[in-house]
Amino acid sequence: xxxxxxxxxxxxxxxxxxxxxxxxxxxxxxxxxxxxxxxxxxxxxxxxxxxxxxxxxxxxxxxxxxxxxxxxxxxxxxxxxxxxxxxxxxxxxxxxxxxxxxxxxxxxxxxxxxxxxxxxxxxxxxxxxxxxxxxxxxxxxxxxxxxxxxxxxxxxxxxxxxxxxxxxxxxxxxxxxxxxxxxxxxxxxxxxxxxxxxxxxxxxxxxxxxxxxxxxxxxxxxxxxxxxxxxxxxxxxxxxxxxxxxxxxxxxxxxxxxxxxxxxxxxxxxxxxxxxxxxxxxxxxxxxxxxxxxxxx
Numbered sequence: 001x002x003x004x005x006x007x008x009x010x011x012x013x014x015x016x017x018x019x020x021x022x023x024x025x026x027x028x029x030x031x032x033x034x035x036x037x038x039x040x041x042x043x044x045x046x047x048x049x050x051x052x053x054x055x056x057x058x059x060x061x062x063x064x065x066x067x068x069x070x071x072x073x074x075x076x077x078x079x080x081x082x083x084x085x086x087x088x089x090x091x092x093x094x095x096x097x098x099x100x101x102x103x104x105x106x107x108x109x110x111x112x113x114x115x116x117x118x119x120x121x122x123x124x125x126x127x128x129x130x131x132x133x134x135x136x137x138x139x140x141x142x143x144x145x146x147x148x149x150x151x152x153x154x155x156x157x158x159x160x161x162x163x164x165x166x167x168x169x170x171x172x173x174x175x176x177x178x179x180x181x182x183x184x185x186x187x188x189x190x191x192x193x194x195x196x197x198x199x200x201x202x203x204x205x206x207x208x209x210x211x212x213x214x215x216x217x218x219x220x221x222x223x224x225x226x227x228x229x230x231x232x233x234x235x236x237x238x239x240x241x242x243x244x245x246x247x248x249x250x251x252x253x254x255x256x257x258x259x260x261x262x263x264x265x266x267x268x269x270x271x272x273x274x275x276x277x278x279x280x281x282x283x284x285x286x287x288x289x290x291x292x293x294x295x296x297x
Contacts, residue, residue, distance in 0.1 A: 019257070020271045022287030024064035024278035027172070027205045027239025028053060030083035031072060038074030042123055045072065048243035050086040056242060060257055062274075064284060067093045068147070069118055070245065071125040084113055092282040094118050094147050096126045099134035106142050115282045118147040121154055122176065129158065132165070140167035145201075145281065152178050152187035159190040168199050168281065170237070173206030174228075179220040180212055183227055195228075195235045201281060202228060204260065204273070205239030208251055216255045222263055229264040229273070236273045237281070 031048040057065065065087055069080045077095040084093040094116045095109065117135060120126045127135075132146055139146055145168035150158065155175055162169055175191040182188065194200035204225055207218040228236055238260055240253045264270060278284060 019061045020275050022064060022279065022284070023062045023274035024066065024238075024282070024284070025057065025060070025062050025240050025242070026066045026237040026278055026282075027068055027203050028065060028242040029068055029070040029072075029245065030079060031070065031243070031245075032079050032082070035073060035076065035079040035082075037072050038076070038125070041072045041074065041125065043070065043072055043245045045243060045245040050083050053242060056240075056253055060240070060253060063090055064278065065091050066115075066239070066278070066282060067091060069094055069096045071120050071123050072245075074126060081109075081112065081114075089113075092284070096120070097135070098127045098131040101135075103138065106138065106144075110142055110144070114144070116145040116147050116170065118149065120149045122149045122151050122172075129161065133161065136165045136167045143283065145170050147172065149173065150176065152176050152185065155187050155190050159193065162194055162200075163197055165199070168201065169194070170201045170203060170281070172203050173209050173241070174202060174204060174221065174224050176210055177221075177224050179210050182220060182223050188224065188227075192231075195232045201235050201237055201277065202232075203237045203239045204228070204263075205237075206241045206246075207256065207259065208244070208247060215251055217262075218259065222259065225259070225263040229269055233264070233269045233272050234277065237277055238273050 030050055031045050033047050037044055067080050067083045069077055073079055075096050080093050080095060084091050092113045092115045095114055097117050117127065117139060119132050121129065136146060146165060147170045148162065149172040171191060175187055177188045177191065178185055191202065195202065207221045208215065211218045211221045213220045240256055242253055244250050260270060260273065275287065
């Protein structure tokens with residue numbers, strides 16, 4: 001279901017421009033009509049090519065990106081892998097696969113820069129939770145993670161399953177914690193329990209998905225973001241969710257990135273979320289290139 005949350009490109013109070021060297025957008029999608037869409041896909045957005053994202057990336061002053069396989073293409077990862085190749089060494093990717101994928105294919109994809117498999121149960125598409133259970137040991141072996149997109153009730157229902165997985169997990173879109181309940185909702189408690197276990201990362205992305213207030217402040221979702229940044233910055237990632245396929249009126253990604261600084265004024269925390277955590281999880285090299293240093297200036 002599309003939502004209409006208009007945002008403004010005006011800088012929010014207290015926001016600071018620029019991003020640290022090596023900063024990463026950990027959640028975006030590429031759409032290309034050259035690749036066939038899954039007939040059952042609920043989301044069918046227009047083309048959103050790599051070159052269009054690069055213009056945004058430069059505006060955000062980010063130098064790294066994680067391309068996430070969208071539900072639109074089902075198990076056909078060609079569009080995402082093509083984007084990965086176009087971005088080059090500054091990118092990583094998350095694919096969709098079931099438990100039948102061969103070990104040799106995992107190795108091949110790992111060499112290309114793939115670092116995980118997405119399980120999108122929020123839209124009831126792609127790989128199943130049975131696939132997740134069966135694949136998880138192999139993901140752990142190769143150093144990948146399971147990226148999980150679930151609604152709040154699914155998070156609560158399956159939290160023990162997620163807790164038992166041997167691989168790292170990444171929960172999309174702040175766990176879809178419902179508003180206005182927010183911090184008092186059982187889904188937030190489930191999310192914190194997974195974080196406290198030590199193998200769970202959470203993406204600060206898709207703030208508009210559960211917000212009842214809307215942009216540019218998304219203040220209701222901001223309470224969840226602030227709590228996580230205060231208590232578990234070492235377990236957080238930031239993502240733009242570009243090109244915002246659920247939204248009729250597109251939010252400004254600059255505003256979405258500025259929210260991170262609204263939620264935490266601590267420079268070390270911001271660096272951890274934008275640079276250190278992605279470098280560790282996606283196995284990026286240390287920030288040494290002149291390009292990455294220059295783009296943040």
